Amino acid sequence: MASPCHTNIALGAGLGLKPQHYEDAYAVVGDGTWFEVHPENYLVDGGPRLTWLEAIRARHPLSLHGVSLSLAADRDPDVVHLQRLKALIERVEPALVSEHLAWSAWGDHYHPDLLPFPRTQDALVRVAANISRSQDTLGRRIAIENPTHYLTIEGHDWSEGDFLREIVRRTGCGLLVDVNNVFVSAHNLSIDPVAYLNAIPSDAVMEIHLAGHSVDTNGALLIDSHDAAIADGVWRLYQCLIDRIGPCPTLIERDGKVPAFDVLLHERQRAQSLLDHGVSMEAMA
Amino acid sequence: MKATLASFQDAFVDALYGQAPHDSRVAALVGQPGFAVYRNTVFQGSVDALEANFPAVLRLVGEDWFRATAAEYVALSPPTEARLLHYGRNFPDFLAAFEPARPLPYLPSVARLDYLWVEAHVAPDAGHITVADLLGWPPQLLERATLRVHPSARWHWFANEPAYTIWRANREGVDVPDDLVWEGEGALLLRPLSNVVWQPLSIGACALLDACAGECDLESAAKRALECEPDMNLSECISMLLTVGAIAEIAMHDTTP
Numbered sequence: 419m420a421s422p423c424h425t426n427i428a429l430g431a432g433l434g435l436k437p438q439h440y441e442d443a444y445a446v447v448g449d450g451t452w453f454e455v456h457p458e459n460y461l462v463d464g465g466p467r468l469t470w471l472e473a474i475r476a477r478h479p480l481s482l483h484g485v486s487l488s489l490a491a492d493r494d495p496d497v498v499h500l501q502r503l504k505a506l507i508e509r510v511e512p513a514l515v516s517e518h519l520a521w522s523a524w525g526d527h528y529h530p531d532l533l534p535f536p537r538t539q540d541a542l543v544r545v546a547a548n549i550s551r552s553q554d555t556l557g558r559r560i561a562i563e564n565p566t567h568y569l570t571i572e573g574h575d576w577s578e579g580d581f582l583r584e585i586v587r588r589t590g591c592g593l594l595v596d597v598n599n600v601f602v603s604a605h606n607l608s609i610d611p612v613a614y615l616n617a618i619p620s621d622a623v624m625e626i627h628l629a630g631h632s633v634d635t636n637g638a639l640l641i642d643s644h645d646a647a648i649a650d651g652v653w654r655l656y657q658c659l660i661d662r663i664g665p666c667p668t669l670i671e672r673d674g675k676v677p678a679f680d681v682l683l684h685e686r687q688r689a690q691s692l693l694d695h696g697v698s699m700e701a702m703a
Numbered sequence: 704m705k706a707t708l709a710s711f712q713d714a715f716v717d718a719l720y721g722q723a724p725h726d727s728r729v730a731a732l733v734g735q736p737g738f739a740v741y742r743n744t745v746f747q748g749s750v751d752a753l754e755a756n757f758p759a760v761l762r763l764v765g766e767d768w769f770r771a772t773a774a775e776y777v778a779l780s781p782p783t784e785a786r787l788l789h790y791g792r793n794f795p796d797f798l799a800a801f802e803p804a805r806p807l808p809y810l811p812s813v814a815r816l817d818y819l820w821v822e823a824h825v826a827p828d829a830g831h832i833t834v835a836d837l838l839g840w841p842p843q844l845l846e847r848a849t850l851r852v853h854p855s856a857r858w859h860w861f862a863n864e865p866a867y868t869i870w871r872a873n874r875e876g877v878d879v880p881d882d883l884v885w886e887g888e889g890a891l892l893l894r895p896l897s898n899v900v901w902q903p904l905s906i907g908a909c910a911l912l913d914a915c916a917g918e919c920d921l922e923s924a925a926k927r928a929l930e931c932e933p934d935m936n937l938s939e940c941i942s943m944l945l946t947v948g949a950i951a952e953i954a955m956h957d958t959t960p
Contacts, residue, residue, distance in 0.1 A: 465825050467825075499785060528781070528783065536728060540708050572731060573706070
């Protein structure tokens, strides 16, 4: 099987798309730039959001990065939501579709966060079933993102690396490695981020995320806040990761204190340079 | 009780909303500093969504009052779906029953207009007809036809206060006019092209649109409008609705049995 990293190599480095940057994003010229959105913001019947998304998609590859499929909830994925997502996928034909190893919908409510769970054997069976059902409905492979951790939960049967490896094996899904999540979780749970990244099965990685984080008001925790420039430590981990697995589509996320588009393009260029360097090293090898 | 994934999730949600978690695994989490991160994110995500959906209310009451009130609403009515663009459908009703909002009796109506804007913003795209299209119909046929309202059109008559003028000023970020007359007002919000536009609407025009949306033919819709507003100029009103793009098509009822 060809590595998905190589099938998507044309994607290079991309940017999270914010509404205040629609015009800038539309005007970006080529060179492998792509954009990612949360599909939840576009699951509407019509209007300017969809019009903009389609206009930008006509010029650039697009990725749909879901936050609400709630794959780790102990229940089936919401059929209506999956059908809406499928319709959006058919409409914009994204290069990548991804979701999180987390839950957010429970009971009759949606709790807008990516909530944690004990990685038990039961959870593994449930998550794998939910991913398979989602992939079957959507008619495509999706990438699953490693979550950020703030809590020490008792009762895990699986390490996260083994859990991810096993859902890949059972469902054929891909992985989205969020390097900032690894950095933040490693700090908060006192684990070794390099060892964590080394346990990621490289063939499964379809996408990488980079983002900034902040320090909690108490100073004890790092928060995956997406409201700052990418930290040097995250860049170093990213370099380690692509040295090992090769170049892979990489997305710069910024959701709070969003700066001018040029500032984001500059961060994107830094990631692109590392990817280009990786390609040339690989070519020389 | 067996410690299942479901029992963990029941307990985690209870703990998020401040109730005692009936699962020892979750009880062990609540005391960790990281639990507050989830609680804050869940509440902030919902409050942020309300703030985005109710900008005129926000401007009227200020950030602190809004966020405190929104937090109470979130605790009572958490989002029921992931599309937070739709969150807050019953926020106007909540405000109407919310004791601290009593000094601002028009606040629920302003909230209702904010939510009509949301509905118009995400409604299906559709074309509209013009006065010329209407004039092409023979009058006898036309009075038995139905004007189909544009799918983005939202309208409401506020009997008790000049809700539209207050909403509009706050939506557009200007002062409420000094010569504000305290009387009922109606509003029409519509997305004929890319963006939502708004304008005042008379009580008769609101009744006309209500009747059209209820599948009445034009003759009975006109009758209802005139009952509400006997001195209205009906043809001028219909012409205005066509000109702004509020009518998507003229539909003939199937008369075959």
